[in-house]
Amino acid sequence: MPVAVVLLVLDSKVLKRINSILNEVSSYFKGVAEVVTAKNKLTKEDIKKLVECGVRKIVVLPIVENLRKHFEKTYVEKLKLADGRVKIVYAKPMLSSKITTNNVILEIEKLLKP
Numbered sequence: 001m002p003v004a005v006v007l008l009v010l011d012s013k014v015l016k017r018i019n020s021i022l023n024e025v026s027s028y029f030k031g032v033a034e035v036v037t038a039k040n041k042l043t044k045e046d047i048k049k050l051v052e053c054g055v056r057k058i059v060v061l062p063i064v065e066n067l068r069k070h071f072e073k074t075y076v077e078k079l080k081l082a083d084g085r086v087k088i089v090y091a092k093p094m095l096s097s098k099i100t101t102n103n104v105i106l107e108i109e110k111l112l113k114p
């Protein structure tokens with residue numbers, strides 16, 4: 001099943017830092033269709049674009065400044081689109097202070113395990 005990983009970043013400074021390591025992270029995951037960053041919540045249009053690329057599972061990893069402001073839970077949502085279902089997995093947030101290439105790769109690997 002083709003998978004896309006979306007790193008959801010709310011802060012512009014963190015977004016710049018993530019974009020600088022994105023090429024390394026993307027090249028590490030050969031079986032993943034796309035590893036992308038997003039500044040805001042995913043919209044239905046964003047999801048449709050990924051589905052057009054053949055993606056059937058989307059893993060969303062929020063990267064936050066402070067865990068208290070965000071829910072610490074993982075949940076799964078199934079979105080029904082015209083051409084079938086897409087499974088969207090929202091992971092527990094990751095602290096932006098722990099952003100390194102290795103930490104991001106390890107966190108994504110945990111999320112991709114069945």
